[in-house]
Amino acid sequence: MKMTFIGRRNVGIKLHLPEELYKLERCFKKQPFYNQGCRKMNVFRLRQTRFLFLLCLLGYGVVYATVKNIHWKKSHELTNVGRAAKGVVMMDEVILQNPTIPSQKILQTPVETSFTTSKQSSTSVEAVEPENKGTFCESPFKDSLVDSRSIGCFSTPSSDSGFSKHRAMTATRCMEQCEFMRLPVAAFKSPDQCFCGKMTDRFNLTHKLSNCEIVDAVQAYRTLVEDKRCGNIKIMPRGSYVRTWLGSCPGSGNTWTRYLLEKATGYYGGSAYGERIMHLSGFLGEMLAISEGRTDFVKNHLMDPKRPDLQQVVLVIRNPFNAFISDFHRVSTKGNHTGRANRKTFDLNFLKYVQSTINYWMRMPENLLESKKPFLIIFYEHLVEDPITNVRKMVEFFPNKLLHPADLESRLACLSQELKGSYKRKSAKLTFNPYTSEMTKAMNEAIAYARRTLIEAGVKPVMPDYETAGPDVDVTNS
Numbered sequence: 001m002k003m004t005f006i007g008r009r010n011v012g013i014k015l016h017l018p019e020e021l022y023k024l025e026r027c028f029k030k031q032p033f034y035n036q037g038c039r040k041m042n043v044f045r046l047r048q049t050r051f052l053f054l055l056c057l058l059g060y061g062v063v064y065a066t067v068k069n070i071h072w073k074k075s076h077e078l079t080n081v082g083r084a085a086k087g088v089v090m091m092d093e094v095i096l097q098n099p100t101i102p103s104q105k106i107l108q109t110p111v112e113t114s115f116t117t118s119k120q121s122s123t124s125v126e127a128v129e130p131e132n133k134g135t136f137c138e139s140p141f142k143d144s145l146v147d148s149r150s151i152g153c154f155s156t157p158s159s160d161s162g163f164s165k166h167r168a169m170t171a172t173r174c175m176e177q178c179e180f181m182r183l184p185v186a187a188f189k190s191p192d193q194c195f196c197g198k199m200t201d202r203f204n205l206t207h208k209l210s211n212c213e214i215v216d217a218v219q220a221y222r223t224l225v226e227d228k229r230c231g232n233i234k235i236m237p238r239g240s241y242v243r244t245w246l247g248s249c250p251g252s253g254n255t256w257t258r259y260l261l262e263k264a265t266g267y268y269g270g271s272a273y274g275e276r277i278m279h280l281s282g283f284l285g286e287m288l289a290i291s292e293g294r295t296d297f298v299k300n301h302l303m304d305p306k307r308p309d310l311q312q313v314v315l316v317i318r319n320p321f322n323a324f325i326s327d328f329h330r331v332s333t334k335g336n337h338t339g340r341a342n343r344k345t346f347d348l349n350f351l352k353y354v355q356s357t358i359n360y361w362m363r364m365p366e367n368l369l370e371s372k373k374p375f376l377i378i379f380y381e382h383l384v385e386d387p388i389t390n391v392r393k394m395v396e397f398f399p400n401k402l403l404h405p406a407d408l409e410s411r412l413a414c415l416s417q418e419l420k421g422s423y424k425r426k427s428a429k430l431t432f433n434p435y436t437s438e439m440t441k442a443m444n445e446a447i448a449y450a451r452r453t454l455i456e457a458g459v460k461p462v463m464p465d466y467e468t469a470g471p472d473v474d475v476t477n478s
Helices: 017-028 032-038 043-097 103-107 143-148 171-180 254-265 276-280 320-332 343-371 380-385 387-397 408-415 437-456
Strands: 002-004 014-016 114-116 124-126 150-155 164-166 185-190 193-197 217-222 244-248 297-300 312-317 375-379
Touching: 143 150, 143 171, 171 185, 171 193, 171 217, 244 254, 254 297, 254 312, 254 387, 254 408, 312 343, 312 380, 312 387, 320 343, 320 437, 343 375, 343 437, 375 380, 375 387, 380 387, 387 408
Parallel strands: 244 297, 244 312, 312 375
Antiparallel strands: 002 014, 114 124, 150 217, 164 193, 185 193, 185 217
């Protein structure tokens, strides 16, 4: 066993404890051939070395016990999901057949629950109260987690949609059942209508409903199971490709758009900025040099019409009221793409940010037309409303055939349940309006100028009415 002392003078000094102990023991017993060396040794040194040796063993034992405890907890949490899911069907069938029995009493029933069947009545249950109450079917999922995984209301899956039907008393139980079956989507309607499956052409966002009160509606949830159909993303082989700039004003959803395109095409996109934090977050094309020729669509906020490597452009335009707020969050949190600024920061710095950015947003369509390169304009609001249609439109715009996978529709179906991504900021509206009346007037003039530029060039669709929409804020609680 070796020990390294950490200090200013003795860094790197290694003490071989077993050998040192052996020598000291020989000295302590006053063996003749150790007499000369024993003059420099004493009982105190022997005790000190023994103490260090025991302390080292104790430290090793503590570390070993801690690591084993962490490993046990993780494995226990993982097996809890499977263990609870195995008991879901049995417990739910009991409750379905005995609606008069309190659910808490069923949950507290041990595994050895006895069933007695009567000829004239339905199955009854004799529940014996265990000493440790409420531990058998305790759900590994919290209701708050289940609610956060909701992807909306859909029409009930048809028989040819690939979904299997099960029994589950609650949405939480339904999600556990689908999790245990390793399926990414759970749809719950009633105790005898729990559906497990994955998005296909028979069940996708086109079947999403605006009203959950419809008789045929089911509430769909995204389980924690990964859908591998759109999870296989690679770096493109080296080549001379027609490069597409993925342009936008900062805060317009460029990173999210890039995430959607990577999932749909199966290849990583590039970036003109090389942000290490983005690379570590899963955008593996972020650090690749553009000159390497291993990325096709490249994120770039600077729309310089005279740039020699500008070959074609996908321009994402967002309501500037919301785009400026979104990017101000990032700038104020030192580049954190999911961070949020507080009201005091808005009061101090937001006016300066708007003054420095509004002219760039207004001139962006003008610079695009001046470049005279092929382009496609995608409005962020349309992308949010119908992501699959707009992603398909962008993929078809790419001239590189590698970005047209044969399984595109299957990847898009998978993408429809993986829309958020880790770098889409959680929607939380501001409880105040950071725009003054003078700022709002200047913003509306910039929007009118940009819209007029696109209309005169015959660009369709027409820019949405951002002036009337204004910023997406909630001032009712301010």
